[in-house]
Amino acid sequence: xxxxxxxxxxxxxxxxxxxxxxxxxxxxxxxxxxxxxxxxxxxxxxxxxxxxxxxxxxxxxxxxxxxxxxxxxxxxxxxxxxxxxxxxxxxxxxxxxxxxxxxxxxxxxxxxxxxxxxxxxxxxxxxxxxxxxxxxxxxxxxxxxxxxxxxxxxxxxxxxxxxxxxxxxxxxxxxxxxxxxxxxxxxxxxxxxxxxxxxxxxxxxxxxxxxxxxxxxxxxxxxxxxxxxxxxxxxxxxxxxxxxxxxxxxxxxxxxxxxxxx
Amino acid sequence: xxxxxxxxxxxxxxxxxxxxxxxxxxxxxxxxxxxxxxxxxxxxxxxxxxxxxxxxxxxxxxxxxxxxxxxxxxxxxxxxxxxxxxxxxxxxxxxxxxxxxxxxxxxxxxxxxxxxxxxxxxxxxxxxxxxxxxxxxxxxxxxxxxxxxxxxxxxxxxxxxxxxxxxxxxxxxxxxxxxxxxxxxxxxxxxxxxxxxxxxxxxxxxxxxxxxxxxxxxxxxxxxxxxxx
Numbered sequence: 001x002x003x004x005x006x007x008x009x010x011x012x013x014x015x016x017x018x019x020x021x022x023x024x025x026x027x028x029x030x031x032x033x034x035x036x037x038x039x040x041x042x043x044x045x046x047x048x049x050x051x052x053x054x055x056x057x058x059x060x061x062x063x064x065x066x067x068x069x070x071x072x073x074x075x076x077x078x079x080x081x082x083x084x085x086x087x088x089x090x091x092x093x094x095x096x097x098x099x100x101x102x103x104x105x106x107x108x109x110x111x112x113x114x115x116x117x118x119x120x121x122x123x124x125x126x127x128x129x130x131x132x133x134x135x136x137x138x139x140x141x142x143x144x145x146x147x148x149x150x151x152x153x154x155x156x157x158x159x160x161x162x163x164x165x166x167x168x169x170x171x172x173x174x175x176x177x178x179x180x181x182x183x184x185x186x187x188x189x190x191x192x193x194x195x196x197x198x199x200x201x202x203x204x205x206x207x208x209x210x211x212x213x214x215x216x217x218x219x220x221x222x223x224x225x226x227x228x229x230x231x232x233x234x235x236x237x238x239x240x241x242x243x244x245x246x247x248x249x250x251x252x253x254x255x256x257x258x259x260x261x262x
Numbered sequence: 263x264x265x266x267x268x269x270x271x272x273x274x275x276x277x278x279x280x281x282x283x284x285x286x287x288x289x290x291x292x293x294x295x296x297x298x299x300x301x302x303x304x305x306x307x308x309x310x311x312x313x314x315x316x317x318x319x320x321x322x323x324x325x326x327x328x329x330x331x332x333x334x335x336x337x338x339x340x341x342x343x344x345x346x347x348x349x350x351x352x353x354x355x356x357x358x359x360x361x362x363x364x365x366x367x368x369x370x371x372x373x374x375x376x377x378x379x380x381x382x383x384x385x386x387x388x389x390x391x392x393x394x395x396x397x398x399x400x401x402x403x404x405x406x407x408x409x410x411x412x413x414x415x416x417x418x419x420x421x422x423x424x425x426x427x428x429x430x431x432x433x434x435x436x437x438x439x440x441x442x443x444x445x446x447x448x449x450x451x452x453x454x455x456x457x458x459x460x461x462x463x464x465x466x467x468x469x470x471x472x473x474x475x476x477x478x479x480x481x482x483x484x485x486x487x488x489x490x491x
Contacts, residue, residue: 210336211334214336245336245337245340246336246337246340246341246473247337247341247473248337253337254338257336257337258265258335258336258337258338258339259264259265259268259336260264261264
């Protein structure tokens with residue numbers, strides 16, 4: 001945010017509820033995610049972090065009986081509006097998963113494939129190089145682009161998935177525990193990469209690793225199950241990361257970040 | 263209870279800070295007592311004990327570093343451990359003031375005191391008492407006490423001003439007293455600084471409890487306000 005300017009909002013939820021059948025897995029979420037920042041979603045297991053993350057690009061649509069009420073606004077447009085194509089939503093809001101999931105194809109094809117089906121008509125070699133550079137992988141793979149993606153290490157595969165995501169130039173990148181299956185050095189690489197990526201993209205990350213949230217994010221949303229015993233998760237505190245980890249306002253956040261709950 | 267080990271280690275650090283505080287308290291009172299009685303041996307003992315204070319401070323610092331590195335404290339825990347780092351440094355400096363007073367007594371040699379000490383022991387007693395209560399407030403995270411103790415610094419400043427003016431009178435009346443007056447002025451100055459550092463500890467206690475940095479007025483400012491340009 002520039003001084004004295006209203007921060008630019010990339011995506012916003014308004015009174016968002018996410019249901020599985022009659023069960024509200026996530027209740028009443030009102031979040032404004034700032035553009036070109038990293039926002040972390042933290043909270044104990046089963047509080048709806050991943051469900052909320054998946055609502056940002058309609059991945060929950062794949063779960064039968066799931067539906068939302070309220071709104072998710074991308075540049076002011078409700079992603080759950082009747083005229084919205086969910087495929088287009090997922091093109092504009094990419095996702096990186098916990099376990100690297102490259103296609104069983106070459107490194108090159110992993111990037112080219114998505115771009116091609118999205119109608120990319122430019123210089124493919126350039127796009128592949130640019131995307132791999134953007135994901136800090138180019139130097140390691142530039143001489144072996146035809147090699148199978150499966151031959152890469154876990155950390156490299158995850159960066160390839162990030163390269164694949166940025167190849168189609170999304171507005172937002174969602175990351176669901178992107179480093180939890182990686183070793184510490186690969187984890188730090190991904191974290192460092194996120195700082196580069198946020199110069200061009202807005203990132204929302206779900207993580208169980210609180211130190212990681214503290215290191216990588218600008219804002220943190222703390223989720224917890226509602227007190228009413230409904231087993232429904234909600235955001236109990238949303239603030240700058242530095243405040244969440246030094247002086248949280250909610251006692252439950254304090255207990256969670258200090259490791260006394262969850 | 264989750265984090266039982268960490269909590270007992272935090273408690274241990276707090277106990278060690280209290281122990282360091284009581285060593286310093288003892289040094290402050292002892293240094294003035296020794297000066298009052300012109301007991302050089304007692305002063306030499308206090309100077310030697312200052313090494314123990316310094317050692318204890320470094321041991322606590324080491325303990326804090328290990329806890330920060332291995333436990334990754336957050337929120338209240340982080341504020342507490344980071345503040346302990348500050349508090350032990352304040353205590354160690356207070357120990358230095360006591361050592362300074364002891365040193366003055368040793369350096370005075372056979373010279374008699376310029377005047378019997380009345381206000382200086384009062385200052386020492388008041389400063390040590392404030393320190394004691396400030397550390398109790400720290401352990402209990404008693405914000406109310408932490409805010410009220412520094413107000414008592416005015417009393418210490420009042421005594422300091424009184425001593426200052428009294429010693430100036432001696433100097434004006436007989437310039438040969440300059441050196442002996444100056445020694446006592448240094449003693450009073452050290453004691454005045456002790457009370458100032460108590461204020462810093464109280465500020466830390468408020469920070470630990472509330473997360474807010476609040477600067478309580480500096481008595482230095484008050485003192486200089488009272489002096490002519």
